[in-house]
Amino acid sequence: MHSLHFTAETSSNGVVERDFTVGEVPGVLWSPESGGERAPLVLMGHGGGTHKKAPAMSGRAQLLVTGCGFHVAVIDAPGHGDRPRTAHDEREIAALYRARAAGEPEGPIVVRYNAHLAELAVPEWQATLDALQELPEIGVQGPVGYLGLNMGTAIGVPLTAIEPRITAAVFGLHWPDLLAETAKRITIPIEFVLQWDDEHIPRQSGLALFDAFASREKTLHANAGKHKETPRFEADSAVRFFARHLGRTVSPPS
């Protein structure tokens, strides 16, 4: 088992940002500047082609840390951010660009590439969670949430299905093809985001993935607009979702 090494620390607007590595995997942990007190942890998975500190990640982290006092961690997915690309990564990315240039559907390529990355990323996330829970300000007792759209859902669904430490999750913006069967094993509270006029993911496909979750409490948020037009207020909604489900009360003994 790898432990967590902090490699850099900065601080602004009430948030401490600490870069870390767990083995070969680079990550970032955002925490309240006030510090000290133990608080719930939210794991976030970034989208395809982006990285751990992309604005969609740092912006949501700011809301989660300052709004609820949570710790928020993101790691670079394989082939993303500060991590090297393999020959397989290069081939898949080239295939995606060719499809895009030719006006062909991106779905089949994204679905298979994301599934490949998820196989690598799930054990990395589990090792990262092990290491994060050794930090005194996180600990092994506290609740853990997961937030990830697009590729963050492709990785988060199989992670959540086998990871009992995750007790609430926000997913969305993905095809059901290789995920719906896995989603059927997930029973924790879910908030699921999709775009009603998504030009890549057919409406019925998006709805089918939401439908697959076995959760007794699940909420679909479908917004008018195209794939990349998820409104900003969904980030605020995710904060309230985690506030409801991760609370700040002491977890019952396990």
Place this chain on the structure above:
Amino acid sequence: MHSLHFTAETSSNGVVERDFTVGEVPGVLWSPESGGERAPLVLMGHGGGTHKKAPAMSGRAQLLVTGCGFHVAVIDAPGHGDRPRTAHDEREIAALYRARAAGEPEGPIVVRYNAHLAELAVPEWQATLDALQELPEIGVQGPVGYLGLNMGTAIGVPLTAIEPRITAAVFGLHWPDLLAETAKRITIPIEFVLQWDDEHIPRQSGLALFDAFASREKTLHANAGKHKETPRFEADSAVRFFARHLGRTVSPPS
């Protein structure tokens, strides 16, 4: 034109509740106890078989008044609350109870009865809004929202389609049959609530009504559960929706 007459006033938990009449129509206006300042108005339509002060109405009013400082008005629908039932009302209600007892679909009866009530209620709402806007604490300039599910949607959709003073609305939990064509003329921001496992309204019917709105900004909130199981957090979500669109910030509960 009828003006508004206040008939009773009470006050509790930061909210002033004033009963009123506009012509023959009884209503209630909830306002901030601090009073005085001009504030946006939210009209709320109650569900079938209930009335202007049912808990779903008074509870949401409490959130809207104390959270955002809004004024909130509800009137009894024809045949509901303090209003007399006609022979037609009695026949339709009996038909509904017969269908329910026989395990037959309620939809066809509810749809036609609600459409009949909406024809009567829309001009009543317009007269009420005229009268409310004569109050100095509301005025003719301020923004107006509308919130109504079930029968509140059956009345609110045709009202909103012809009433340019309404600039944001929360609808949901209704069949599209007699409403979808009217919804196509509505372009204001919409939040639309439905139940994913509604035993009365087929899923595709609920989605079809959401789809019909021409609004560039519209959000669907679909929650797991049956017709009457809309979660309480949707009331909080409506408060934030109106805060965004009617121009107020949400205060945390005191």
